[in-house]
Amino acid sequence: MSEPLYIFFTLAAFLTFNIFTTEHTESTEKDSKKTPWTQWSPWWTSLAVTGVLTSLAYLTRYAGLALLATFLVAILLLQNNWKQRLANAGIFLASFLPLALAWSVRNKLVTDNATNRTFVYHPLTEEHLNTFVYNISEFLIPIESLRRVMVKDETALFILVGIIALALFAWTISTGLKKFFQPNNPMPEVLSFISGLYIFGYLASIVSSMLFFDQATKFKLRILAPVYVSLLALLVYFLYYVITNRAAAKQSRISIFFLSLLSFSILFLSIPKTYASIQSLHSGGGQGFASFKWYDSEAMNYLAGLPAETRIYTNQPGAVYLYANHPALVLPDLVDAVTGLPRGNFEEGARTLQADVLSGQAVLALFDAGTQSAEIQAMYDQIAANLHLALQAQGDKIYTAQP
Secondary structure, eight states, X not given: OOHHHHHHXXXXXXXXHHHHHHHHHHHHHHOTTOOTTTSOXXXXXXXXXXXXXXXXXXXXXXXXXXXXXXXXXXHHHHSSSHHHHHHHHHHHHHHHHHHHHHHHHHHHHHHSOSSSOOOOOOOOOHHHHHHHHHHHHHHHSOOHHHHHHXXXXXXXXXXXXXXXXXXXXXXXXXXXXHHHHOTTSXXXXXXXXXXXXHHHHHHHHHHHHHHXXXXXXXXXXXXXXXXXXXXHHHHHHHHHHHHHOHHHHHHOHHHHHHHHHHHHHHHXXXXXXXXXXXXXXXXXXXXXXXXXXXXXXXXXXXXXXXXXXXXXXESOHHHHHHHTOSOEEXXXXXXXXXXXXXXXXXXXXXXXXXXXXXTTSEEEEETTTTSSOHHHHHHHHHHHTTOEEEEEETTEEEEESOO
16 A cells, blocks of 8 residues: 555655754854855755655655645744745745646546546545544554453543644644744754644545545545654654653653653553564465465466456456556446546446457456445446356456357
8 A cells, every 4th residue: 555655755754854944944043144045055955855755745645735735834834034934935845846747747648637536525424433433542552352441432532532632733833833923932843843733734634535535535544544653753752852851850750650651551552463463464375465365366367368468357456457467447337436426327338348358359357256245246247247257266257258
């Protein structure tokens, strides 16, 4: 999935932005007359690299727009005057836009859609909220048996999450506004500040996507993973701050004890699931597309032996692309999973697919054909009507023209 690469680019951008703020502050203190337009300075490079990394995160996942917004707001709040704010924002955007625009233009030329998204309103459902509650509770209490005992009341969990969110939001906003209205104040700790800012920008981006662009998006673990990473980074920062700040330490030894206990509790609770994950990754079966289900698949071996020009219609285009080394075509569908709206041309799509297969230039590959819902199975049966069943093995079916 794309989340590991997305998180990598996100954290790399955080680091380069932190370097930028450090170098820019030192440069400004040494020579207040230096501007980005008149003289080369090391911080210029760091800011430009931040923009490129942000664009790479955006190309990995559209949620990268939250990262773009995070840095723009951070530049607005952390710089000392409007001249610096506008100049630095310009440098950042100039380094972000080329790759992002080039990819959008490519998409428009190839698919007639710049972003593969359509603006359609679909409200959040109870399923969204239930998935959110489950995954948040699983993150906070990663031992399933303990989680079931402690999380009996979803209302209590919502209240706990709300308190944490409000406290973090208040700290982030107050930190940024204090620097904005009092520019002479020292620069706040940047990595923690942008981590907090990013959490709310990312969540707003995901909720906006659910509401207006992609009904299929859910609050699953992979979707919430970037938030978890930032939360853990903030926990480390707050613990470090309380321990190293002597004045705070004298006034609040309870805070040190509480944060230390929380950190060790997270580490302790994570050990069983981490161990189980390592065992699972070392198992012979493999995970995801690396599973024996795919590399030992008779249907996949059949597809890999087809002529290179043969088109493959399938319900698993990703697996076919990886294992059969063939471009894969998706099946006609009754409902668009992204918009939640009827496609309206299913009958025509099914006839086109059948004609292509019957011509001998294409095949139809259905994986796990017998395990789908009744509605999807009926759709598969309609698509495969009048086609020759050339292979049936391990629950997979391949249809070709009549022999």
